[in-house]
Amino acid sequence: MSGFMDSRKAAILRAVVDEYVQCAEPVGSSLLARVAGIQVSPATIRNEMNLLEHEGYLTQPHTSAGRIPTDKGYRYYVDTFVNDANDSDIIQFQSVEEFFTKAHGALAEMFSDTSRLLTNLTNYAAVVTGPNPETVLIRSVQLISLDPKRVLLLMVDSKGAVEKKTLELSTDISESELEVASNFLTRRLRGVPLGSLDEPEPLGEPLVDQICVLAVESLREFQGETESVYIEGASKVASAFDAVDTVRRVLVTLEQHFLVVSLIRDVLSKGQKVAIGSELGIAPLAECSVVVSPYVVEGEQVGSIGLVGPTRMNYPKVLAAVNLVSAGLGKRLSEG
Amino acid sequence: MSGFMDSRKAAILRAVVDEYVQCAEPVGSSLLARVAGIQVSPATIRNEMNLLEHEGYLTQPHTSAGRIPTDKGYRYYVDTFVNDANDSDIIQFQSVEEFFTKAHGALAEMFSDTSRLLTNLTNYAAVVTGPNPETVLIRSVQLISLDPKRVLLLMVDSKGAVEKKTLELSTDISESELEVASNFLTRRLRGVPLGSLDEPEPLGEPLVDQICVLAVESLREFQGETESVYIEGASKVASAFDAVDTVRRVLVTLEQHFLVVSLIRDVLSKGQKVAIGSELGIAPLAECSVVVSPYVVEGEQVGSIGLVGPTRMNYPKVLAAVNLVSAGLGKRLSEG
DNA sequence: TATTGGCACTCGATAGAATAGAGTGCTAGG
DNA sequence: CCTAGCACTCTATTCTATCGAGTGCCAATA
Structure with a gap:
């Protein structure tokens, strides 16, 4: 037949x-x-x-x-x-190696630089999503006095990221009370995933309790901030299509970060690395394909990188690049 | 005549x-x-x-x-x-007010949200530059022990931003030595602009001196990181021009952040708020105009916001929006 | 039976000619 | 100094003719 x-x-x-x-x-x-x-x-x-x-x-x-x-x-x-374990171009392999040995600085910068690397390697738009808040654990919580009524809350997480916020108090607080609260919070919250924070039980000291409640509230806010997306390469979109209308549609879609993130999640959850045109289920991206790969830090999938280009893309090259960069990023983050 | x-x-x-x-x-x-x-x-x-x-x-x-x-x-x-003190649309005025009363979170988010606000108000690409490192003063320096060989360096600046870096030491350091170094650095560096850091004179204690040198080195790096740019609105560029080639040229240019920043600086340094087409002196932006405004925090110009659109733009509306947003941002940052 | 050369056919792309119409510069008269 | 009138220019549109790339089909072939 x-x-x-x-x-x-x-x-x-x-x-x-x-x-x-x-x-x-x-x-x-x-x-x-x-x-x-x-x-x-x-x-x-x-x-x-x-x-x-x-x-x-x-x-x-x-x-x-x-x-x-x-x-x-x-x-x-x-x-x-397109076999996944791809023999990649030697040249780009070297430049990726080089990038990750030289990379340094804050986590946010690391991600946006990685996104830029990927867009430059492939000439398509690149997406890097930061750590999933479910997998981020609190490592330490510090309270630092700025002046009697203002306290800096500082959290270091298991990925080495630091988040901070200034807390405004209604009454003065002493250094010793701060220390009690600080120690209590660290002891109580070390190792707790940022995604699942309970109310702390009261200690009986009203001032300390007040600040603990405030602190946990703020830590909850950090959860939203850790869920970060870095999208680079708008100009590549303008090179990939020759209808300005298509360019506009794609760029508008890419600016809706939540949409891009859930798109990538969907693809990964199906065990796929590539989604093509109509498979994406998003009308404005009908002429686009997406290539994704999770990255692994200390044995755990914490985020993913992705690439958005025209369906008419060089799949072997792009897949090799995405695999290479996700491996490099995972390795780099495991070290630091 | x-x-x-x-x-x-x-x-x-x-x-x-x-x-x-x-x-x-x-x-x-x-x-x-x-x-x-x-x-x-x-x-x-x-x-x-x-x-x-x-x-x-x-x-x-x-x-x-x-x-x-x-x-x-x-x-x-x-x-x-176009008079500068412009009677702006009532509607957009309200939405800007609303935005800045609701805005919260980290500085970086504040800036990128502001950039998004501006691009949505005007339908052109928006630029927000973070604080100029010359005007940022060090407020406090803390050294926090992570483990005997690793120390977290933490700096709070006069704008409330926090920068951190992990220092790797060649030998163990005790808590008390850390405290000496921490106090020394804070005493020595409080109020110093991030842009002009000297070497600290040695104290005689080799370990303390070692860590102070490392710390100052890292603080210098923070300077680069504080100089941040947030550019949003790529899709608006695709709507503003109907030649895909122009769109590409403009987007490529906007991705060169240093270029955009120095462009804005140039305009402001001439006392202007608007630069038009060829006045920009950048060939790919020949069909673009730029509208800028510095924002003022506690009486000091610390950064600026700008807007990039086609020369064929609605100048009164855009100028009103830029003025409104820069005022709002300055006010908001002065409070927090 | 699978392959291939031959051929008529389709349809977009390109070029040329004709036309319509928007907008100008100029001039002469109020 | 202003304006109505008019000849002129040039683009945009439409229509037609032509070209050519590429196809589907069929009959011939190994």
């Missing part, structure tokens, strides 16, 4: 994708006969392409143009020809 | 700008005669427009189209008709 994908058909599909990704123009049978490593005549290729079209892998922009891949065609290409 | 700008010519120029900003199409004499509050015939208007063209305020895309303003035309418009 015709629905069977024999190896020649697959080779033709592969060649169409490769060619179209490179040239952005519908691929015809004669071009394939010349270029691809397929030793049959254009007529034979036409027959195969006809089948591939009826099976939904290829489509024609109009009668008498070449074929371009459908989302289903890209999907087959990715599943069949 | 014909170079004189009488009030009727000025009114015509003004009407051309207003009309062109709204409709994005070359403005003809008959349209002006109908629309503008100018009670003369199209023929008279044509004569005046001819003069305005020869004087460089207007130009024709081609022989028989209407006129559009040149950069010089926009400049005259802004200098003459």
